[in-house]
Amino acid sequence: MEDSVNVGIRVRPSSNVFDQSIAVSVVSDNPPVLHVINKQLYSFDHIFGEDASQEKVYNIMVKPLVQKVLQGYNCTIFAYGQTGSGKTYTIGSHPKGDAEAGFIARLCDELFSNREEYRDMAISINYYEIYNEKVFDLLSDKKEPLLVKGFKVDGLETIHVHNQSEAAQLLAMGSLNRHTGETKQNRYSSRSHAIFTLTCVVKNEICETEAKLNLVDLAGSESVRKTGTEGSQFQEGININKGLFYVGRVINALTTNMVHVPYRQSMITTILQDSLSKRNFITLVACVSPDLQDVHETIQTLEFAQGTKKVKNKPEVNNAILEYKKNNPTLFERPIPTSAAKVRSTPLKRQNHSMDCAITPGIVKKPKPNHTWTPCSAITECEIQTPPSLSAMSVASTLRDGRFVLSSLSPIVQKCTEVVENKIMEKFQLLMKPYTYRSTPEKPKTPQFSWQRLHSEVTQIVRNEFVQLTSQRSHTSSSPIETSGDSNVAKRLDFDDDSSFVFKLPEKPPPKLPRKKAHKNETELDQSIQKAPRRSMRLSMKMPPLTFVVQSGKRKSLRLMDKNQAGVSPERHPQRIISKRPPIPTPRTKPSTSNTISLEDAKIAHCNNILNILNNGNEKELQKLPSVGLKTAKQIYLYRQLHGPLNNIKDLSKMQSWMGNQYQRFLRSNLLNISED
Numbered sequence: 001m002e003d004s005v006n007v008g009i010r011v012r013p014s015s016n017v018f019d020q021s022i023a024v025s026v027v028s029d030n031p032p033v034l035h036v037i038n039k040q041l042y043s044f045d046h047i048f049g050e051d052a053s054q055e056k057v058y059n060i061m062v063k064p065l066v067q068k069v070l071q072g073y074n075c076t077i078f079a080y081g082q083t084g085s086g087k088t089y090t091i092g093s094h095p096k097g098d099a100e101a102g103f104i105a106r107l108c109d110e111l112f113s114n115r116e117e118y119r120d121m122a123i124s125i126n127y128y129e130i131y132n133e134k135v136f137d138l139l140s141d142k143k144e145p146l147l148v149k150g151f152k153v154d155g156l157e158t159i160h161v162h163n164q165s166e167a168a169q170l171l172a173m174g175s176l177n178r179h180t181g182e183t184k185q186n187r188y189s190s191r192s193h194a195i196f197t198l199t200c201v202v203k204n205e206i207c208e209t210e211a212k213l214n215l216v217d218l219a220g221s222e223s224v225r226k227t228g229t230e231g232s233q234f235q236e237g238i239n240i241n242k243g244l245f246y247v248g249r250v251i252n253a254l255t256t257n258m259v260h261v262p263y264r265q266s267m268i269t270t271i272l273q274d275s276l277s278k279r280n281f282i283t284l285v286a287c288v289s290p291d292l293q294d295v296h297e298t299i300q301t302l303e304f305a306q307g308t309k310k311v312k313n314k315p316e317v318n319n320a321i322l323e324y325k326k327n328n329p330t331l332f333e334r335p336i337p338t339s340a341a342k343v344r345s346t347p348l349k350r351q352n353h354s355m356d357c358a359i360t361p362g363i364v365k366k367p368k369p370n371h372t373w374t375p376c377s378a379i380t381e382c383e384i385q386t387p388p389s390l391s392a393m394s395v396a397s398t399l400r401d402g403r404f405v406l407s408s409l410s411p412i413v414q415k416c417t418e419v420v421e422n423k424i425m426e427k428f429q430l431l432m433k434p435y436t437y438r439s440t441p442e443k444p445k446t447p448q449f450s451w452q453r454l455h456s457e458v459t460q461i462v463r464n465e466f467v468q469l470t471s472q473r474s475h476t477s478s479s480p481i482e483t484s485g486d487s488n489v490a491k492r493l494d495f496d497d498d499s500s501f502v503f504k505l506p507e508k509p510p511p512k513l514p515r516k517k518a519h520k521n522e523t524e525l526d527q528s529i530q531k532a533p534r535r536s537m538r539l540s541m542k543m544p545p546l547t548f549v550v551q552s553g554k555r556k557s558l559r560l561m562d563k564n565q566a567g568v569s570p571e572r573h574p575q576r577i578i579s580k581r582p583p584i585p586t587p588r589t590k591p592s593t594s595n596t597i598s599l600e601d602a603k604i605a606h607c608n609n610i611l612n613i614l615n616n617g618n619e620k621e622l623q624k625l626p627s628v629g630l631k632t633a634k635q636i637y638l639y640r641q642l643h644g645p646l647n648n649i650k651d652l653s654k655m656q657s658w659m660g661n662q663y664q665r666f667l668r669s670n671l672l673n674i675s676e677d
């Protein structure tokens with residue numbers, strides 16, 4: 001196993017016996033690619049289709065961990081997914097017959113039946129659950145929650161087992177004690193996270209190693225709306241989702257080498273802290289339902305799984321996608337069903353730039369029913385439609401023409417490219433108007449039009465520009481945009497040609513823009529486009545100046561001048577976004593603003609902010625200020641009680657409890673440039 005985090009997806013058999021509305025299909029097992037309706041493609045370490053046997057899933061996901069445990073590594077296997085998606089089935093809460101046996105039964109079988117191999121090993125079992133953020137022992141009669149000290153659970157029963165039947169008995173007994181409840185989606189829905197821990201102590205002549213193997217059956221990732229929970233079940237749902245969220249955050253922090261791993265934010269991550277670390281091994285089996293009615297939860301689960309581990313893009317995956325698209329052209333051309341059209345990405349969406357095929361859908365525009373996107377068809381006025389989903393076309397265009405692979409660029413440029421593409425697509429219909437007059441005897445026939453061709457033309461122009469940009473600015477592309485929204489991208493675009501990336505205000509005031517270019521609304525713009533004789537001529541029109549908006553002396557953001565000011569929408573000229581011309585401020589911006597004035601304003605605002613915290617903050621808030629600890633916070637608080645609010649920050653120097661140059665240190669660390677006199 002090359003990675004310490006291994007993510008697999010398991011698709012359970014459909015529960016729709018008669019209805020064939022399936023939303024998920026496995027594109028290929030190897031390389032693993034999954035297709036979800038609404039044109040999304042995902043890749044993970046492993047994907048198991050509906051017909052994957054328990055044995056197959058166990059052999060791939062769990063078996064390799066046995067050796068790791070014997071070598072002394074802690075291993076944790078999580079089953080994650082919506083309620084009823086097969087988590088308990090996969091982990092195995094009951095010692096079932098051979099074919100149906102889950103991970104726990106198979107593991108015990110492996111460890112005990114090969115006693116020769118594991119002769120000098122002692123195994124003990126803990127089985128407990130986390131219900132409503134409290135720990136309950138499933139192997140004990142006690143009904144009270146257990147105390148947690150640090151990351152250790154106090155008073156947990158640890159039972160030594162010597163053979164498989166003893167282990168099976170404990171599993172069966174503990175499973176009966178689990179908190180379950182009936183929801184709309186599962187009659188015996190697990191309402192808790194159940195943790196079955198095998199502690200293996202291996203002795204040999206030289207040393208003794210101890211390692212844990214945790215099998216965690218997480219509670220269902222729920223949508224309260226769908227499960228129909230209320231009252232105490234609703235509260236359970238909140239705690240369940242909290243636990244799940246932090247499991248995801250912790251694994252993500254480990255895979256991305258974050259300095260801070262948020263173990264303490266939920267009970268489950270607190271307790272498993274010693275097993276969830278970079279030194280140990282983590283396996284996540286995300287269970288999904290293939291049914292169309294569950295597509296929203298399925299996408300949430302897939303994005304959760306994707307969020308836990310950034311899957312590296314592999315060429316074989318791209319080839320598999322291409323092959324699949326070739327064989328299933330209709331899947332990528334048919335209109336999006338209403339239920340799927342509502343699907344949005346989850347709050348956990350991020351890092352989708354890691355794979356071209358997993359671009360998160362934006363708001364999906366729904367084409368007219370029964371309309372099929374036909375490549376290279378001439379269109380008439382009445383046929384103007386919303387263009388196909390950008391994400392799908394992006395994948396296609398980046399891969400099909402083979403000229404350009406988006407993923408080869410840095411995340412920043414990928415994101416920028418997406419932004420520009422989106423802008424172009426927004427105006428697509430307007431751009432297309434000139435093509436749409438009907439062919440009549442008076443007018444010449446409209447040239448044959450193809451969405452694909454136009455899209456790839458425009459995209460290629462933009463991307464070529466970005467390729468140049470990356471080659472000039474390769475040093476800017478090292479830091480990935482973790483949770484970038486468009487605003488971040490705007491910031492990223494925020495540079496001119498100067499290598500220091502310092503924004504410069506233009507020396508001359510901006511030239512007055514010709515009025516004739518100003519368009520008040522889209523209809524006007526629309527008309528002017530129609531009047532323009534040829535698209536090529538329109539594209540050769542003079543580029544509207546780029547606008548830098550100066551805001552409170554902070555970093556300036558590059559904005560494309562809107563059509564009210566420039567007359568021509570900049571989205572139609574994406575190739576100019578990295579124009580080398582010096583930036584011209586918008587006529588609306590105060591012409592006299594200089595950086596010094598803005599910086600002064602910023603300083604004053606900063607001082608006021610700190611003064612506000614000093615006067616109104618409670619002890620906790622005061623401690624958020626640099627160089628203010630609990631003691632100083634208490635002193636400031638007391639000083640305020642005795643002397644009333646501070647008139648200015650300098651008043652703080654009157655506080656007698658400052659030691660040595662503590663006050664100066666406070667000023668320095670809060671970046672307060674206040675003179676002593």
Ligand SMILES: Nc1ncnc2c1ncn2[C@@H]1O[C@H](COP(=O)(O)OP(=O)(O)OP(=O)(O)O)[C@@H](O)[C@H]1O
Pocket residue numbers: 011012013050081082083084085086087088089090186188189190191218219220221287
């Ligand atoms: N891969 C599979 N093959 C056959 N049956 C399955 C599979 N996955 C799930 N099932 C069946 O689906 C039903 C629900 O599964 P299970 O109880 O494991 O869901 P769950 O995800 O644990 O739900 P909850 O979170 O509510 O506890 C069970 O009857 C189970 O046998």
